[in-house]
Amino acid sequence: MKQYLNTVTSEWFNKRVMGAILCVVVAFSILFMRLFYLQIIKGEEFLRLSENNSIRLESIVAPRGLIFDAEGNLLVDNRPSFDLRIIPRNAKPLEQTLKKLARYTNIPEEDMMEEIRACNGMSSYKPVLLKQDIGRDAMAAIEVHRFDLPGVVMNIRPVRHYINGQHAAHLIGYLGEINAKELQRGAFEGCKSGDFIGRFGVEKTYEDLLRGKRGGRQVEVDVRGQVVKALRTVSAIPGRNLYLSLDYALQKKVEELLQDRVGAVVAMDPMTGYTLVMASSPTFDQNAFVSGMTRKEWKVLTSNPEYPMTNRVIQAEYPPASTYKIVTAIAGLEEGAIDSKTTHYCPGYYGMGNRVFRCWKRGGHGDVNVVRAIAESCDVFFYKVGEEVGVDKLAFYARMCGLGARTGINLENEGRGLIPTSEWKKKRIGESWQKGETLNVSIGQGFNLTTPLQMLVLTAAIANNGTLYQPQIVRRLETADGIEVKNIEPKVTGNLTLNPQTMDIVKKGLWEAVNTKKGTARGIKLDAYPISGKTGTAQLVTTKEPKRGETEKNDSLFNQNLPHAWFVAYAPSEAPRIAVAIIVEHGEHGSTAAAPIAKEVIKMYMEKQEEKKWLADAGDGKDMPE
Amino acid sequence: MGFDRRLVQYFDWGLMLLVIVLGAIGLVALYSAVTAGADIAQKILFTKQLIWYGAGLAAMVFFFLFSYKSLEKWADIIYGGCVFLLVVVLLFGKVTGGSQRWLLVGPISVQPSEIAKVAVIIILARYYSKYANERGFSFRGLINPIILTAIPFVLIVKQPDLGTAMVILLIAATMTLFVKIERRTLIYILSFGILSGPMVWYFLKGYQKQRILTFLNPDRDPLGAGYHIIQSKIGIGSGYISGRGFLKGTQNALSFLPEQHTDFIFSVLAEEWGFMGASVLLLMFLFFIVWGLNIAANCRDNFGTILAVGITTLIMWQVLINIGMVMGLMPVVGVTLPFISYGGSSIVTMMICAGILLNISMRRFQFEK
Numbered sequence A: 001m002k003q004y005l006n007t008v009t010s011e012w013f014n015k016r017v018m019g020a021i022l023c024v025v026v027a028f029s030i031l032f033m034r035l036f037y038l039q040i041i042k043g044e045e046f047l048r049l050s051e052n053n054s055i056r057l058e059s060i061v062a063p064r065g066l067i068f069d070a071e072g073n074l075l076v077d078n079r080p081s082f083d084l085r086i087i088p089r090n091a092k093p094l095e096q097t098l099k100k101l102a103r104y105t106n107i108p109e110e111d112m113m114e115e116i117r118a119c120n121g122m123s124s125y126k127p128v129l130l131k132q133d134i135g136r137d138a139m140a141a142i143e144v145h146r147f148d149l150p151g152v153v154m155n156i157r158p159v160r161h162y163i164n165g166q167h168a169a170h171l172i173g174y175l176g177e178i179n180a181k182e183l184q185r186g187a188f189e190g191c192k193s194g195d196f197i198g199r200f201g202v203e204k205t206y207e208d209l210l211r212g213k214r215g216g217r218q219v220e221v222d223v224r225g226q227v228v229k230a231l232r233t234v235s236a237i238p239g240r241n242l243y244l245s246l247d248y249a250l251q252k253k254v255e256e257l258l259q260d261r262v263g264a265v266v267a268m269d270p271m272t273g274y275t276l277v278m279a280s281s282p283t284f285d286q287n288a289f290v291s292g293m294t295r296k297e298w299k300v301l302t303s304n305p306e307y308p309m310t311n312r313v314i315q316a317e318y319p320p321a322s323t324y325k326i327v328t329a330i331a332g333l334e335e336g337a338i339d340s341k342t343t344h345y346c347p348g349y350y351g352m353g354n355r356v357f358r359c360w361k362r363g364g365h366g367d368v369n370v371v372r373a374i375a376e377s378c379d380v381f382f383y384k385v386g387e388e389v390g391v392d393k394l395a396f397y398a399r400m401c402g403l404g405a406r407t408g409i410n411l412e413n414e415g416r417g418l419i420p421t422s423e424w425k426k427k428r429i430g431e432s433w434q435k436g437e438t439l440n441v442s443i444g445q446g447f448n449l450t451t452p453l454q455m456l457v458l459t460a461a462i463a464n465n466g467t468l469y470q471p472q473i474v475r476r477l478e479t480a481d482g483i484e485v486k487n488i489e490p491k492v493t494g495n496l497t498l499n500p501q502t503m504d505i506v507k508k509g510l511w512e513a514v515n516t517k518k519g520t521a522r523g524i525k526l527d528a529y530p531i532s533g534k535t536g537t538a539q540l541v542t543t544k545e546p547k548r549g550e551t552e553k554n555d556s557l558f559n560q561n562l563p564h565a566w567f568v569a570y571a572p573s574e575a576p577r578i579a580v581a582i583i584v585e586h587g588e589h590g591s592t593a594a595a596p597i598a599k600e601v602i603k604m605y606m607e608k609q610e611e612k613k614w615l616a617d618a619g620d621g622k623d624m625p626e
Numbered sequence B: 001m002g003f004d005r006r007l008v009q010y011f012d013w014g015l016m017l018l019v020i021v022l023g024a025i026g027l028v029a030l031y032s033a034v035t036a037g038a039d040i041a042q043k044i045l046f047t048k049q050l051i052w053y054g055a056g057l058a059a060m061v062f063f064f065l066f067s068y069k070s071l072e073k074w075a076d077i078i079y080g081g082c083v084f085l086l087v088v089v090l091l092f093g094k095v096t097g098g099s100q101r102w103l104l105v106g107p108i109s110v111q112p113s114e115i116a117k118v119a120v121i122i123i124l125a126r127y128y129s130k131y132a133n134e135r136g137f138s139f140r141g142l143i144n145p146i147i148l149t150a151i152p153f154v155l156i157v158k159q160p161d162l163g164t165a166m167v168i169l170l171i172a173a174t175m176t177l178f179v180k181i182e183r184r185t186l187i188y189i190l191s192f193g194i195l196s197g198p199m200v201w202y203f204l205k206g207y208q209k210q211r212i213l214t215f216l217n218p219d220r221d222p223l224g225a226g227y228h229i230i231q232s233k234i235g236i237g238s239g240y241i242s243g244r245g246f247l248k249g250t251q252n253a254l255s256f257l258p259e260q261h262t263d264f265i266f267s268v269l270a271e272e273w274g275f276m277g278a279s280v281l282l283l284m285f286l287f288f289i290v291w292g293l294n295i296a297a298n299c300r301d302n303f304g305t306i307l308a309v310g311i312t313t314l315i316m317w318q319v320l321i322n323i324g325m326v327m328g329l330m331p332v333v334g335v336t337l338p339f340i341s342y343g344g345s346s347i348v349t350m351m352i353c354a355g356i357l358l359n360i361s362m363r364r365f366q367f368e369k
Helices: A002-006 A010-041 A043-051 A094-105 A109-118 A136-144 A180-185 A201-205 A207-211 A248-258 A295-302 A321-334 A370-376 A379-389 A391-400 A422-428 A435-442 A452-463 A500-515 A555-559 A590-623 B013-035 B040-065 B069-092 B112-131 B139-158 B162-179 B183-203 B206-216 B225-238 B265-298 B302-326 B344-362
Strands: A055-060 A074-086 A128-131 A152-162 A175-177 A196-198 A215-221 A227-234 A241-244 A263-268 A275-281 A343-346 A349-352 A355-358 A366-369 A467-469 A474-478 A484-487 A492-495 A532-538 A564-571 A578-584 B094-096 B099-105 B108-110
Touching: A010 A043, A010 B225, A010 B265, A010 B302, A043 B225, A055 A227, A055 B225, A074 A094, A074 A136, A094 A109, A094 A136, A109 A128, A136 A152, A196 A201, A196 A207, A201 A207, A215 B225, A248 A263, A248 A275, A248 A590, A263 A452, A263 A590, A321 A370, A321 A379, A321 A391, A321 A435, A321 A452, A321 A500, A321 A532, A321 A564, A321 A590, A343 A379, A349 A379, A349 A435, A355 A379, A355 A435, A366 A370, A370 A379, A370 A500, A379 A391, A379 A435, A391 A422, A391 A435, A452 A467, A452 A500, A452 A564, A452 A578, A500 A532, A500 A564, A532 A590, A564 A590, A578 A590, B013 B040, B013 B265, B013 B344, B040 B344, B069 B099, B069 B112, B069 B139, B069 B302, B108 B344, B112 B139, B112 B162, B112 B302, B112 B344, B139 B162, B139 B183, B162 B302, B225 B265, B225 B302, B265 B302, B265 B344, B302 B344
Parallel strands: none
Antiparallel strands: A055 A215, A074 A128, A074 A152, A175 A196, A215 A227, A241 A474, A263 A275, A263 A578, A343 A366, A349 A355, A467 A492, A474 A484, A532 A564, A564 A578, B094 B099, B099 B108
16 A cells, blocks of 8 residues: 555656756756867867877886895996987978988988888888987987987987896896787786896896886977977886895806806805806807897807807706715615715626626725715715615605705796606606616716706705705895895705714715815815815716717817716805805816816805905904004 | 557657767767778778677667567566676686776677676666655665675676776666655765765775876876876867868877777867867767657656666766766776777667667557556
């Protein structure tokens, strides 16, 4: 009943429709008034503005963050690149303008015409890029004749400048122009076509922080396209400055030592994981990428058989060779296969079934215990240990030492390496594991593969009594005004859970390798800073035979048959400050090709630390009241 | 039941003519927008739009062939289907420019949020026609419509497509005001809104506040929305009294306008046809809306009346928001200009709206006493 009484009628609705129509008319009146205002009252003004297309948007490029080394030495900054553009429609008469431009800049007139034609814009309002980075002199000449050159626009754009050319190129990396796909994906916030983004190294992994944020301004321009006034401006925010953990002086020294050789050197503070040196040879010139690289240049670089674009420290995987005996020793001691007193007799070979496995020392080592076996790198001793422990337990300890997995360094394309197990072989190759292969694995040959960085992390863990650190390449990030935004703390990725005796025995072996008369690395003994280390000589399974007709005179082919030289070390032995891993491809012997580099690095670093300490003490002394 | 000859007799030829003329104006403006620019690839858009118009006309005819009373019966299914599509678009939709609005169906992409507007109108019309009374709706009576509006609203905000979400909210609010709210309830709702505003603001994150402030005042973003509005205003203003002539607009030709074929098509039109052209278009829209409301008034069936009001409201809000935006009166949101802007889903939806209005208009005799 109540429902019925309240039911609405069409007449009731009619009244409300009338109200609605009234509202609509009012709303439309406002639109009409606005239209009248814009088109009739302000029309003339807008017409003028539109005739010159005079309100433009200019973007303000954000300078990319600078890169320093740990001591604040500037490694990478930005320099201005003067880019020459022309607005064809404003540049009337075009031919004459181009002729003049050609005279001032030495850019052939035909080339410029080509660019304009390629952009399909003989009468376009869109600026056409004539040439990037025309240089300061050409820029000055154009500025002087500005009024003679209608439609010519000069853009100043900061570009990357790698102050020290090729040094630490793999670590720092380089930039490349953003491509259409990346733009569409929108992963690089605020990027426009023509922008450069990090393509390699730290430039790539820290791209988001280094890039900064583009600003811009609305400007009013006159008929010639010259800015009359800026209407509104949003300033750019420069990218973050980045402080590497790298010691540039040390890096430079290392790269000199590596010159003309193929290999890698990496060093870190074993107590924190901060990387001090990261060098890969051969290297490349990052400045060649700054203004874009031609297809030909790129091809030359990438088809080089020595792969200069590979960061060998993290990307190259080598058999660890005798440096792996650290792992075998740990496995043997922890599994009870040996103890500090166990001796094995080495006659220079080890027979298993009908196969003979040789020790590198033909005459044999005689009776050796584990410490001597490490120091003198006795293969037979470790064959026996490996045989007893077995491949799967060896793999367990290798993994505990961080091998076979990425270290987690903040760089792209890090290699994983390979630590074989019987299951892995079954799955991968489809065959069951052979006992003889265990012997090869236990001296770091066979299927084993590690990167220099993995070996470094392991060596550092021995040095610091068992902590695996993630290698860090950046110490901190700051704003352009020097306000710290991020401090990168050491990060522990694992621990060697070992008996204290095991660690002591391994350390003793490493110490003796350098500091006793029979040690494999005795040649690099330093009295001031005792070094502990392990050499390695990685036999190459597939050696390339020189082709018929070629003699051994052909150096590079001859060299390809030589084994790779390894050396891992830390110093000073008692209170380590630096750990190093070195590989020299086809360097033949770890003791002669790799170890001397370690010595130089350690010596230089330690002397520098000493000097710093001395200076700091002297500074303290000055403040002391007499 | 045989064919009722009165269906032809009462057919609303005027409205149909209006729709066709608006469509033609849209095509002319679009032609200019896509040919004058430097980007040749855009020319295909004109052909595409022609095809969409064809599809739209078919949809329009389809929607006046059966009685709109069926829409009342099918309201739940239409609404449910739209909500389902909105969920699907959130899960599997194509991501473009940071938002997920499109569903790929073979070679074409459709925007479910467009048709969701109509679904909300239909379901609200059914609810309100059932419970409308002269005292107006109390808060209890509004719970249902609030939920029915909130579900698609939230799903569309999630995409995010703030423009369309806002339009849905405005349509629902307008329809609700049309069927009347109890005075006391209205006061409560208004005061709640006024009080809760600052509370919500307080809990928003910094960047969210920035986004809302920029939304309300494009001048805060001189490199983005603010710049677009300036260029749009220059475009409209430079049209002056008689316009610069077909295909002669320079703002348009230089691609100074963003989205010149979709959201900013009115600037192209106003630049080329001037105050005379632009006012004719405005008048035609006004005429359309008044016509739609007149259909609502002439309908003797509550569902039909409220449905017609809802449909007309949809067109009204899109016209007000779009033209208001390009003239710098409204926030910058992606809302299309009905019948004019480029876009398949938008055109087809608008033609369906026109079909429903024609439907209600030609069947007005059926409920006469």
